[in-house]
Amino acid sequence: MPPKSDLPQGTLDLLILKTVAMGPVHGYAIGQRLQQVSRDVVQVPQGSLYPALHRLETRGYLAADWKLTETGREAKFYHLTRKGRVQLETEAESWKRLAEAVGLILQVPEGAAE
Amino acid sequence: MPPKSDLPQGTLDLLILKTVAMGPVHGYAIGQRLQQVSRDVVQVPQGSLYPALHRLETRGYLAADWKLTETGREAKFYHLTRKGRVQLETEAESWKRLAEAVGLILQVPEGAAE
DNA sequence: TGTAATATGTAGAAGCGCAAAGTATCCAAC
DNA sequence: GTTGGATACTTTGCGCTTCTACATATTACA
Incomplete structure (x- = not known):
């Protein structure tokens, strides 16, 4: 079973x-950490990750500084703004409610079909 | 708490x-049932519902017949095809895995920086 | 007669994720 | 010394889905 990623829209943010x-983390590390914590279920391609980061930065949820990584390389370290912290709480709450709702629906026993 | 709908992509299907x-149910009833079972968390606009139904029908997951409702009105009653049943199981499984993965990530305590 | 609820449908716009490129650095192997 | 792999960031364009808004028709009820 190849671990499919395919995140539903909005979830990535x-x-x-x-x-x-x-x-504070840089983009590349974000991708790695997500994959790690999710046990390989979530695998974010760079073509999804970086545009998403720019999107979040444009909206004022993230801010970034160029710093050196532990390995001595330039990288853009992101951190949450106050606005971003609020957004995180909002979205986390929404996700929770949605997950519960979908759970409820999927739980319903299937009646006699046709 | 305004009940936001905004379903992530793929979830509606x-x-x-x-x-x-x-x-077998007709489109309008599907929308109502979803809203009811999800306790108003899921509210599907008609502009989302009907295109989705056509999409699923085109792909061979659903089939439909025109019948009369209990109230004596014409309505398109949908039922699952065999292919649709397989698809349902696949998608339900995907959702489960994703929900678990997101749960794992959201669970991580903040401030776990190395 | 008018309005609410039922029931289906289309068109246009906007958003999002992904594939596929490209750029550049560091390090180890050869 | 150069090849290759891992790290790290960026951009473009495609395809898909959802939403807003509108259009249409019937039934029930005041």
């Missing part, structure tokens, strides 16, 4: 915000 | 398939 909330 | 699996 939430996961990124959450990851950044754990401390 | 899953919910529709699940609802139809419980027995």
Whole structure:
């Protein structure tokens, strides 16, 4: 079973915000950490990750500074703004409610079909 | 708490398939049932619902017949095809895995920086 | 007669994720 | 010394889905 990623629209932002909330990180590390914590279920391609980061930065949820990584390389370290922290809480709450709702619907036993 | 709908991409299809699996229903009833079972968390606009139904029908997951409702009105009653039943199981499984993965990520305590 | 609820449908716009490119650095192997 | 892999960031364009808004028709009820 190849681990499919295919994140539903909107979910990526939430996961990124959450990851950044754990401390300043650069984009590449965000992708790795998501994959790691999710046990390989979530695998974010760079073509999804970086545009998402720019999107979040444009909206004022993230801010960034260029710094050196532990390995001595230039990287853009993101951190949450106050606005971003609020957004994270909002989205996390929305996700929770949605997950519960979908759970409820999927739980319904299937009646006699046709 | 205003009940926001805004379903992530792909989720709507899953919910529709699940609802139809419980027995032949027409589009309007699907929307109502989703709203009811999800306790108003899921509210599908008609402009989302009907295109989704056509999409699922085109793909061979749903089939439909015109019948009379209990109230004596013409309505298109959808039922799952065999292919649709398989698809439902696949999507439900994907959702489960994703929900677990997102749960894992959201669970991580903040400030776990290295 | 008018309005609310039922029931289906289309068109246009906007957003998002992804594939596929490209750029550049560091390090180890050969 | 150069090849290759891992790291790190960026951009463009495609395809898909959802939403807003509108259009249409019937039934029920005041």
